[in-house]
Amino acid sequence: MRGDGMGAWRLLRAVMCCIVAAWLLAPLVVVVVISFSSAPFLQFPPPGFSLRWYVQLFSTPAWTNSLLVSVQIMVPAALFATILGTAASYALVRGGVPGARLVMACLMLPIVVPGMITAAALFGVYRGLGLNGTLTGLIIGHTVLCLPYVVATVTSALRVQDARLEDAAATLGAPPWAAFRHITLPLVLPAVLSSLLVAMILTFDELIVSLFVSSARVRPVAVQMWSNLLGDFDPTISAIASVCFLLALLVLLADLALRAGKSSRIA
Amino acid sequence: MSDVLALQGVSKRYGSQVAVDALDLTLRRAEFLTLLGPSGSGKTTTLMMVAGLQRPDTGTIRLNGASVGDLPPYRRDIGMVFQHYALFPHMTVRRNVGFPLEMRRLPREEIAKLVEEVLELVRLPGLGDRLPKELSGGQQQRVALARALVYRPALLLMDEPLGALDRKLREQLQLEIKRVHRERGISVLYVTHDQEEALTMSDRIAVFDRGRIQQIGTPEELYDRPSTRFVASFIGDTNLVSGRAISTAEGVCEVETPAGRVRASVRQRIAAGTSVVVAVRPERVSLASEGEGLGGSVTDVIFVGTARKYAVRLDDGTECFVLRQVGSAPIGGAGTKVRLSWEATHAIAFEA
Amino acid sequence: MKSIDSRIWLVLPAVLVLAVAFLGPVGWLLARAFTFPEPGLQNFAAIWERPVYLKVLGNTLLISAVVTPIVVLLAFPVAHLMAHGSARLRRWLIFLVLVPFWTSLLVRAFATAILLQRHGVVNSLLVALGLVDEPLPLLYNFVGLLAGCVQVLLPFVIFPLYSSMVRIDPAFMKAAATLGASPVRAFVRVYLPLTLPGLMTGGILVFISTLGYYVIPALLGGPRQQMISQMIQDQIATFGNWGMAGALSLVLLAATGGMLLLLQLTVGLKEVAR
Numbered sequence: 042m043r044g045d046g047m048g049a050w051r052l053l054r055a056v057m058c059c060i061v062a063a064w065l066l067a068p069l070v071v072v073v074v075i076s077f078s079s080a081p082f083l084q085f086p087p088p089g090f091s092l093r094w095y096v097q098l099f100s101t102p103a104w105t106n107s108l109l110v111s112v113q114i115m116v117p118a119a120l121f122a123t124i125l126g127t128a129a130s131y132a133l134v135r136g137g138v139p140g141a142r143l144v145m146a147c148l149m150l151p152i153v154v155p156g157m158i159t160a161a162a163l164f165g166v167y168r169g170l171g172l173n174g175t176l177t178g179l180i181i182g183h184t185v186l187c188l189p190y191v192v193a194t195v196t197s198a199l200r201v202q203d204a205r206l207e208d209a210a211a212t213l214g215a216p217p218w219a220a221f222r223h224i225t226l227p228l229v230l231p232a233v234l235s236s237l238l239v240a241m242i243l244t245f246d247e248l249i250v251s252l253f254v255s256s257a258r259v260r261p262v263a264v265q266m267w268s269n270l271l272g273d274f275d276p277t278i279s280a281i282a283s284v285c286f287l288l289a290l291l292v293l294l295a296d297l298a299l300r301a302g303k304s305s306r307i308a
Numbered sequence: 309m310s311d312v313l314a315l316q317g318v319s320k321r322y323g324s325q326v327a328v329d330a331l332d333l334t335l336r337r338a339e340f341l342t343l344l345g346p347s348g349s350g351k352t353t354t355l356m357m358v359a360g361l362q363r364p365d366t367g368t369i370r371l372n373g374a375s376v377g378d379l380p381p382y383r384r385d386i387g388m389v390f391q392h393y394a395l396f397p398h399m400t401v402r403r404n405v406g407f408p409l410e411m412r413r414l415p416r417e418e419i420a421k422l423v424e425e426v427l428e429l430v431r432l433p434g435l436g437d438r439l440p441k442e443l444s445g446g447q448q449q450r451v452a453l454a455r456a457l458v459y460r461p462a463l464l465l466m467d468e469p470l471g472a473l474d475r476k477l478r479e480q481l482q483l484e485i486k487r488v489h490r491e492r493g494i495s496v497l498y499v500t501h502d503q504e505e506a507l508t509m510s511d512r513i514a515v516f517d518r519g520r521i522q523q524i525g526t527p528e529e530l531y532d533r534p535s536t537r538f539v540a541s542f543i544g545d546t547n548l549v550s551g552r553a554i555s556t557a558e559g560v561c562e563v564e565t566p567a568g569r570v571r572a573s574v575r576q577r578i579a580a581g582t583s584v585v586v587a588v589r590p591e592r593v594s595l596a597s598e599g600e601g602l603g604g605s606v607t608d609v610i611f612v613g614t615a616r617k618y619a620v621r622l623d624d625g626t627e628c629f630v631l632r633q634v635g636s637a638p639i640g641g642a643g644t645k646v647r648l649s650w651e652a653t654h655a656i657a658f659e660a
Numbered sequence: 661m662k663s664i665d666s667r668i669w670l671v672l673p674a675v676l677v678l679a680v681a682f683l684g685p686v687g688w689l690l691a692r693a694f695t696f697p698e699p700g701l702q703n704f705a706a707i708w709e710r711p712v713y714l715k716v717l718g719n720t721l722l723i724s725a726v727v728t729p730i731v732v733l734l735a736f737p738v739a740h741l742m743a744h745g746s747a748r749l750r751r752w753l754i755f756l757v758l759v760p761f762w763t764s765l766l767v768r769a770f771a772t773a774i775l776l777q778r779h780g781v782v783n784s785l786l787v788a789l790g791l792v793d794e795p796l797p798l799l800y801n802f803v804g805l806l807a808g809c810v811q812v813l814l815p816f817v818i819f820p821l822y823s824s825m826v827r828i829d830p831a832f833m834k835a836a837a838t839l840g841a842s843p844v845r846a847f848v849r850v851y852l853p854l855t856l857p858g859l860m861t862g863g864i865l866v867f868i869s870t871l872g873y874y875v876i877p878a879l880l881g882g883p884r885q886q887m888i889s890q891m892i893q894d895q896i897a898t899f900g901n902w903g904m905a906g907a908l909s910l911v912l913l914a915a916t917g918g919m920l921l922l923l924q925l926t927v928g929l930k931e932v933a934r
């Protein structure tokens with residue numbers, strides 16, 4: 042079994058893994074390191090340590106406003122997407138919706154259709170409705186983009202859960218809503234929270250729809266970053282990029298904790 | 309009106325397949341009635357319709373005299389134990405058992421009291437704080453039983469509740485369920501495909517086949533006087549011998565078979581010349597080395613503890629079994645020529 | 661049929677939002693292709709006749725076609741180690757791939773740009789090692805675009821491949837060995853075919869995603885690497901030509917749909933959704 046071929050393959054595999062790891066992680070490491078640089082340009086390795094770019098980030102109104110706008114979009118959009126998506130998933134898996142597979146496929150479309158098409162389409166339709174440059178317009182667009190992730194996560198959680206638990210609850214005297222609240226919801230709650238987290242990170246990071254639909258006054262972080270990136274890079278961007286990265290890391294850890302908790306609770 | 313449950317003309321079809329066909333059934337107060345049949349015979353569908361988890365296409369279902377056809381399960385006064393228990397995995401035993409009481413908005417102290425009481429009844433005191441997955445299969449089954457009993461429903465439905473347990477545990481729990489049934493005086497509708505289980509537990513058994521009740525009666529009636537060939541072969545071990553009726557008189561029919569002549573009782577008149585099947589239990593057959601009856605030869609002798617089981621091939625090729633108590637006069641081993649006979653009252657002839 | 665079916669109405673709000681805020685607008689945009697500036701097929705005729713459109717379409721397909729095999733080749737050993745390494749190693753590898761996966765695409769594109777700058781880390785390293793005398797142009801060209809796409813898309817292949825590989829019983833390979841197959845033959849004849857669903861899924865996901873990319877070519881590529889999404893944006897933002905934007909969108913959507921159809925025919929989309 043352990044011929045020379047195996048050894049060579051193992052070596053090759055290890056080398057390739059290192060290359061991939063470097064390719065995946067090096068950019069992120071460099072960004073975080075540079076954000077603490079004392080130099081006024083993107084020099085690596087940095088000549089010294091400072092927090093000036095973070096100070097600048099949080100004292101520039103353009104950045105703080107955009108952070109606020111992002112949060113104002115993220116919270117309602119993620120909540121709407123999670124509520125609508127969870128309700129739809131429940132109906133699709135348990136309610137016997139006619140043509141459930143087709144409805145499901147349609148709900149998945151926003152991740153299949155390239156972002157530019159969605160963005161252009163929303164921009165075009167919003168013009169007639171006066172929704173461009175409004176929080177409402179951004180929230181609606183982001184809700185739709187998050188919906189597929191919620192539906193995918195929650196339907197798969199519902200599918201592995203025993204449908205007879207609800208039948209049992211019904212025979213024990215629980216009306217449908219009570220059965221959902223006391224039995225089904227607690228059991229799929231990790232999946233629901235997980236999709237809420239995904240939705241939050243998605244809307245925070247979303248660029249293309251925001252680019253079209255936002256305005257100079259209502260401008261989320263991603264768009265603010267984008268317009269800075271098209272000019273000269275300055276380390277403030279690496280500070281905001283590090284903030285985004287940290288956020289993603291926190292959400293990832295929270296999600297992993299949720300999944301671990303779920304699998305240990307219902308073995 | 310002492311019937312707890314009454315089904316009248318209840319039918320249910322899935323697409324073109326008839327699951328339950330114009331069913332009539334009544335369950336008396338405090339009775340233990342078992343629906344017995346092979347899988348797909350309609351017994352579980354019947355149970356689901358009583359529970360309200362399936363809607364009948366036609367017919368009426370009355371619970372304590374009132375039609376419940378339009379009531380959802382949570383408004384029917386029933387308790388149900390599912391095959392795989394369906395315990396709520398995120399709730400402790402105590403909360404599982406208390407769930408139906410919570411739904412009925414009982415005060416907290418009373419819930420606690422009733423839960424302890426019923427856990428006592430199913431012999432699970434002290435396990436209230438465990439999660440279902442921390443319990444054995446038998447314990448989970450007791451929790452499911454307690455949960456369905458705690459609110460004293462008018463009727464307890466059980467869907468193959470012991471199907472997932474091993475034989476020993478199953479036999480132990482059969483007795484437990486019987487005891488609870490007796491102590492609580494509750495009416496039970498029980499579904500199983502295991503005829504031994506049905507015979508052990510039931511006051512009455514309804515034998516299902518292809519969506520219809522073949523026969524309903526006490527275990528003794530079904531065992532000793534099956535009314536159809538299906539019932540005879542489904543309940544207990546049965547020898548079936550084919551032949552032709554020669555004459556019928558006073559409920560006894562003379563049957564001619566290629567292996568010899570035998571007599572059997574009949575339920576309705578059978579005209580001479582009709583093809584019939586004679587059903588007879590292995591323990592009702594006498595073995596002799598000569599005399600009247602059917603001719604055959606022993607092919608195998610199996611020792612089964614309290615008895616010896618003889619496998620006999622009749623002269624026409626039919627395989628039969630004969631059970632003889634240990635201690636009765638020995639008959640030879642494989643190859644021995646034997647004659648099989650029985651009392652006419654212990655055998656029944658059906659039209660083939 | 662269950663007796664309670666009122667639950668099906670819960671699907672309605674999501675479907676309504678989808679219809680009003682997605683299906684409707686996209687349908688409207690695609691319809692522009694046939695109605696703007698006047699009814700007819702002139703927009704599609706223009707795409708076919710004017711070299712600038714065909715060139716961008718060609719670019720887009722070429723980039724997708726180059727990125728896909730690179731990503732698949734790089735992902736394979738990682739997924740393999742993930743599937744057959746120790747549990748500890750597996751957890752670390754999964755985490756390592758998940759971290760960039762969850763990080764904003766914009767942040768990763770920007771980070772890659774810093775790395776590839778004229779005086780960035782990669783060039784400094786190359787010069788320091790004496791591999792080159794002058795810093796190489798790595799940004800705003802094909803190399804930069806490729807590097808960015810690969811960085812972003814690696815997880816899309818690693819995870820499907822991994823989930824195909826963990827399902828392969830190691831006993832198969834042992835059985836092949838006892839039957840006299842050399843390791844290479846056993847790999848090619850037994851292992852590789854079993855990873856095919858993951859390979860196809862990942863590969864096609866990468867191809868589709870690349871087709872629609874906007875941020876990466878805009879940030880890391882040069883003018884000569886313009887892709888179809890950038891052109892759609894141009895048509896709207898610069899020329900106000902909704903008809904052409906709609907026509908290009910339809911072409912992009914058709915290409916995406918075609919690839920998905922291919923995936924459905926080979927692997928089945930249910931498998932993909934896992």
